[in-house]
Amino acid sequence: MGILLIGMSHKTSPLAIRERLSLSCENSGHPLERLRQMPSVREALYLATCNRVEVLVCTPDQAEREAGEGLKALLAERAKITLSELERCLYAFSDAEAVRHLFRVASSLDSLVMGEAQILGQVKEAYRVAVEQKATGMMLNRILHHAFQAAKRVRTETGIADNAVSVGFAAVELAKKIFGRLEGKAILLVGAGEMSELAARHLLKQGISTIFVANRTYARAEEIAGLFEGTAVSLEQIPEVLKKVDIAISSTGAPDYVLTREMVASALHRRKNRFLFLIDIAVPRDIEPSAGEIDNVYLYNIDHLQELVDENRHLREREAAKAEIILEEEIQNHLDWISSLEVVPTIVRFREKIEGIMKAELEKSASWRQALSESDQNHVESLVSSVVNKILHEPTACLREESRNRNGLAYAAALRRLFKLEK
């Protein structure tokens, strides 16, 4: 039995090809159906996200090559490109390397943003679909469960997912450090811009329900407010709105300060000193820097946020080294399991074969053994069987012992070769 994984990721292939392999294009049914029909595939899993496509299959012995060709043909067909075009973007791993790759993917070590949490959910979903379609069996079930376990260990034992690595998430994390819970808080968006809208979106996901949008042109404010189901206000109303909101994100193209220290101080007084979190994404800056010196006001500009993100990225990379060690351990566990899986049937077949020989020889000798007395006949039989058992004992014991470490597979293969145990 062999394990084969072929796939492509953001590192090896352009989006144009990956998107054609995504599941949303229901061009020719779910690929699992096709995979299951292949004679060289026993078990299969198909994972497609926006950043990667992975096909993991379990093949019968000696069928790896055939399976590999089949998978490539299937992918080329689905992506509507030639085989040679496809092969340039593909990677292929087998056995231990395939397991290692899957473990790294599930633990988010291979992700574009290392440590992101989504990929594990996506792998789980792909597995759920495969189970539903009865495409998995003992091998893949075990590999996947092991991969989930490894990913969980990586998440809990390392800090790989601890710190925000995007400006939007950094803003959310800071807001949580200031307010604790974000439910029921209100935000003000001044000006429009991709980054400020993204930050607002992240904050809204945390349960913030009220949003005000201010803009130089009121119509644009209304437009953006419509996107978030918020309230549009004019720039002149900002001092008034500042009394009601807890977080303000500013990203206008204005040359002067939109929020002055005085404005913030007076708003803070009227809001009874409730915390105010100001995020200034604009260049040149929108919020007077000295506003951040006021008690209970926390002012972050784009550089502060970026610095935070950079440092967190760096921290994640450091944690990734720890994660690799954990994965190494988990991969080892899995390989041990596989090797024990291979060794046990080999031992059984080995015994069966030798005992078969013994029985056949005894039968052949039945004619001359008739001349012996019954007790002597028994003696001969027990003599032969005890010799056979003595001979079998050492190699089987040794094989069992070796199955506990990595050499088991090699010994089992040697034994199969030496005694012609293959069926």
Next chain:
Amino acid sequence: MTPFLFKAAFCAYLLSTLGYVTSILGKRVRIARASLWLMSAAFGFHSLFLLFRIVERGHIPILGYHEVLNLFAWIMAGIFIFFQFRTRTVVLGAFVSPVVLLMMIYASRGIGSVAVMPAVLKGTLVPVHVLLSLTGEALFALASCAGAMYLLQDHFLKRKKARRVSSILPSLGDLDRINHLCLLWGFPLLTLGVLMGAFWARVVWGSSWQWDPKQVWTLAVWGTYAVLLHQRLAIGWKGHKTAVFSLLAFLFFLTAFLVGKNLFPTIHRFV
């Protein structure tokens, strides 16, 4: 049984303190959570110890500094654990548990001694006076712990050092909430406690007020907290200012307590 329970509580407090310190240094919230369980176990042993002690001696252990600080530690730990149901401030334990442990260390030096209850303290009002005042003061102690941690977190956030240490500390909102709740409950409890004391003084000493040093500094501390609560509720002080003020107020209380205890004679001393 009682010495064993005290030792068990002491060891559990010690372990939880070590755990909390490790969690802050190692920046792991999970260790802090485990330490909270240890602290809860310690609180359980401590409660049993007090129960056995009351049954043994027939009165609440409030004689002398050893017993009073022991009670203070118990109340403070209890309130902190209670707050865990209402706020996400598990790491605050890193500031609370050492305080509790210090009091337990002091208490351990005299916990076995047997003192005779003086006649002047024989009355149901006395334990009520002590319990109310101690609870009020324990709440103030917690407010100051929360204030100290608030200032630390505030420093990190203001200086844009919201990195790893900051990420494990509780949020400003939660710390301020603890400060608020502590003042809101602590002040009326201390007020009631002082009134009970004054009432009892009138019964046994003939007058509510003796110009005793302890009475004077208690009144001063009470006044400080009255001002703080007023600023908080009426003026709208919040966050940074209340954190600083509650830390200073508690330091004042501590200084007054230590100076009063060591330098001035007082009639409010019974053992």
